[in-house]
Amino acid sequence: MQHYDTIVIGIGAMGSSTLYRLARQGQRVLGLERFDLGHTMGSSHGVNRIIRLAYFEDPRYVPLLRRAYELWRETEQLAGEQLLYVTGGLDVGVEHGEVVQGTLSACRAYDLPYEVLSAAELTARFPAYRLPDGYVGVHQPDAGFVASERAIMVHVSLAIRHGAQVHAREKVSAIEPREGRVTVVTERGRYEAGQVVVSAGAWLSDLIPDLQRTAMPERQVLGWFQPKAPELFSMGRFPVSILESELGSFYQFPTWGVPGFKIGRHHHRRECGHADRLSREPTAADETVLREALRSFFPDADGPTLRLSACLYTNTPDEHFIIDRLPGHPEVVVASPCSGHGFKFASVMGEILADLATTGESALDVSLFSLARFRENGANQG
Structure with a gap:
């Protein structure tokens, strides 16, 4: 042994x-x-994952994130390649919703720089977005993604x-x-x-x-779509973002690494079960979930499908x-x-x-x- x-x-x-x-x-x-x-x-x-300091889930994550940023930069130096890309980030939803209020709480608790934008102001700055009246966005400049x-x-x-x-x-x-x-x-x-x-x-x-009931796998599907106006979704024009809406909570990335605008829905279709029995093959129903958000909030990204990819969450209660x-x-x-x-x-x-x-x-x-x-x-x- x-x-x-x-x-x-x-x-x-x-x-x-x-x-x-x-x-x-x-x-x-x-x-x-x-x-x-x-x-x-x-x-x-799936190429990349969002990183953000303004953590709406719970402000207690912020000190961990500050250290995470430091260690990602240290790792980059040791490896000689960039892993963390700062794009700025948007947390978007109705003014008194969980995402917006949670983001503001984290920013205020840890003195993070931020700016609140109305729907009109947000769309003027980031024209890829189309938002209904009553929505706002919290812009935090330190967010981005990790490769x-x-x-x-x-x-x-x-x-x-x-x-x-x-x-x-x-x-x-x-x-x-x-x-x-x-x-x-x-x-x-x-x-x-x-x-x-x-x-x-x-x-x-x-x-x-x-831990069988405490750790529950859930199927998740990500999509990449060819924008009709690709310049609106490019690095430097589109930040990472989280959008809380009546259709669900969606997360988005600028085009990077592979072609297309990347979008996913948190708790995609709420399909849970053993990891070996959850399908890794995306379906038309999976695409429909994502296209609903494109048509409602990102119409200039509602072009041909380039890629769909299934992955797994493992959720605690x-x-x-x-x-x-x-x-x-x-x-x-x-x-x-x-x-x-x-x-x-x-x-x-x-x-x-x-x-x-x-x-x-x-x-x-x-x-x-x-x-x-x-x-x-x-x-x-x-």
Whole structure:
């Protein structure tokens, strides 16, 4: 049996960053991934993911995001390539809606620069938008996106540079914690370590059955469409944005990396189930969901379909993360699920998880993500 200081299971957003941070600390570390590195079965493909400081979900995320920005820039320097692109960001909806009010709360709590634009002002500045009267937008200049697929590869490359071992196409079948050690069983063998970080995303409950009801996979579909006026959706003309509307909550990107205007709907069609049984093949119904938003709010992007891509959320009941040690098994650190908004935090979560695995604590406050909150709220985890 091979022995390691720490084993990381799942080398996606959180796992790749954690692997790098542990290896950089001098740990003997193994990363296990059931698919290829950079696969399209999970949550992190689709070219890029939004990053934003004005976090409407909860202002307590803002200190984590500030550190995430610092670490993304540090990683860029080490890798010699850009990963974080600042475009500015818009949070749009009715004035007293959750997105607008939550964004304003985060900006005011942490003294972030922002500007509130009426529907007319927003459309004048960003003519790709068409908004009904009564809508407003909060513009925050620090938002942008992270090149998600490249970021994973960069973290893995840096981890290997620091001595990490990585085994792709090796599925974990069991985690066996006992007396301060953990045995990880795969289809190829058995490995032992002092700690294991489980960042398996939509397959988390396969490895930790007690989280079956707490970590629920959900199918998500992203679309790229050929704009009728492509200049309106180009970098520098269109920011990343989130739009809360009667049709649902949508998120958008300027054209970058691949052709087309990228758009997705949060909780796309609310299709939940086991990760292996959720379809990865987009359908006409998936396209219809996205086209409704294009026709209503971005009519100049309502051109031919260029690409549709399915990915997975893994949601908790309150849609906050899980970052904690498994009750009764302190050797097992649980990382994720991220409820559809986790990638932007990958850089800082790697640092946090590496610290939890090696010292048992983090300098940053992660109490919001404790497993105990589900017991306190009476949520059934099993």
